[in-house]
Amino acid sequence: MKRLKQLMIILLLVLLATPLAIFGLSVSYLSKINSSNIDTGSLEKHSYAHKDGIKNILILGSDARPGENASRTDSMMILTIDNVNDSLKITSLARDAFVNxxxxxxxxxxxxxxxGKEKLLIDTIESNFEIDLDDVVLINFQSFISIIDAIGGVTVNVTEDEMTEMNKFIPETYKWSENPDKGEMTLITRVGSQKLNGYQALSFARIRKNDSAFGRDNRQRMIVSNLLKEIKNTSKLKYPFLIKAAAPYISTNMSTTKMIKYSIDVLRIGTGSIKQMEFPIVSSEKYSTGGIYGSYGWVLRFEPESIKILKSFIFNDVQFDESKN
Structure with a gap:
């Protein structure tokens, strides 16, 4: 999942950093990103911690299947564009955090x-973690089928057992793919290193019955790691077409003008070193406790004191140091 989050971050930064590089095409494709039909009133009012020059963008990775209108969020992060301290920060929020x-x-x-979709999630994050959010982006993981196809595929090593299992998923993922050039459905017919298209790669990532959840995680890391390398080695001239491929699967409350404004900030600050934090803080029992809690199942309960550490990271650029806490 960590690698999947990294891909979400890179995808968003590609979206934000490209408009100035190849302005015309990028702006045209950015304008095709879906407008999220949410009540932005909760984003516009400042009820909790905020600071001029610092913007917090909520990034949501949806685990919805095609045809589903609502689902739980598979990944939740806050991207902080900090023009006060000239830094970019990512705060990962645990799905199992125990909140009101x-x-x-x-x-x-x-x-x-x-x-309650985006609005209720925004209200929940703001009221429990005592920070204001400024904007929201929802990325459906189906977008990665399109990204893989747009980049020209991703190379992985397929074993015989994996080939058998992924071929069971391909008929379904083939239907999910909206690539007009996907051609006839193609099953995997050989083992070894090979380049997979979008729906084949998703089928590979879904395998778990022939080994374990750990094996599934390894396969997902392999796909994402190799895809990150492909994106890194891709000419920036191709970035607008990655945006074009991903745009139908992304929703946001942001206008094209605001995305361009953020892109200027991101380019000025630079993406070389992104500071990261996970919340609740799981590295110390002083700040959180994980376990079965009544009828709620397995949850992460956090101490109120840890919210100060979160706000210090976001607004004062102070990274958590376990040895000093």
């Missing part, structure tokens, strides 16, 4: 999206 969801009571953070 307005109108629903205590539950896992991931449930807030299923109950």
């Amino acid at each position: 969801i307005p109108g629903y009571g205590y539950s896992k953070l991931t449930h807030a999206y299923a109950y």
Whole structure:
């Protein structure tokens, strides 16, 4: 999942950093990103911690299948564009964080999206973590089928057992692919290193019955790691076409003008060193406790004191140092 989050981050930074590089095409494709039909009132008012010159963008990775209108969020992160301290920061929010969801009571953070989509999730994050969010981006993981196809495929090593299992998924993922040039469905017919297209790669990532969840994680890391290399080695002239491929699967409340404004900030600050934090803080029992809690199942309960550390990271650019806490 860590690698999947990295790909989400890189995808968003590609979206933000490209408009100035190849302005015309990029702006045209950015304008095709879906406008999220959410109540932006909760984003526009400042009820919690905020600071001029610092913008917090909520990035959501949806695990929705094609045809589903609502689902839990598979990944939640806050991208902080900090023009005060000239830094970019990513805060990963645990799906199992135990929070008070307005109108629903205590539950896992991931449930807030299923109950009330973006607006309720925004309200839940702001009220529990005491920080203001400025904008939101929803990325459906189906977009990565299109990204893989746009980049020309991804190379992985396929074993015989994996070939058998992934061929069971291909008929379904083939239907999910909206690539007009996908041609006839193609099963995998040999083992070894080979380049997979989008729907084949997704089938490879879904395998788990022939070994374990650990094996599945390894396959997902392999795909994402190799895809990151492909993107890194791709000419920036191709970035607008990556945006074109991903745009139908991305929703945001941001206008094209605002995305261009953020792109200027990202390019000025640079993406070479992105500071990261996970919340709740799981490296110390002083700040969080994980385990079965009544009827809620496995949750992460965090101490109120840890919110100060989160806000210090986002607004004061102070990274958490376990040895000093």
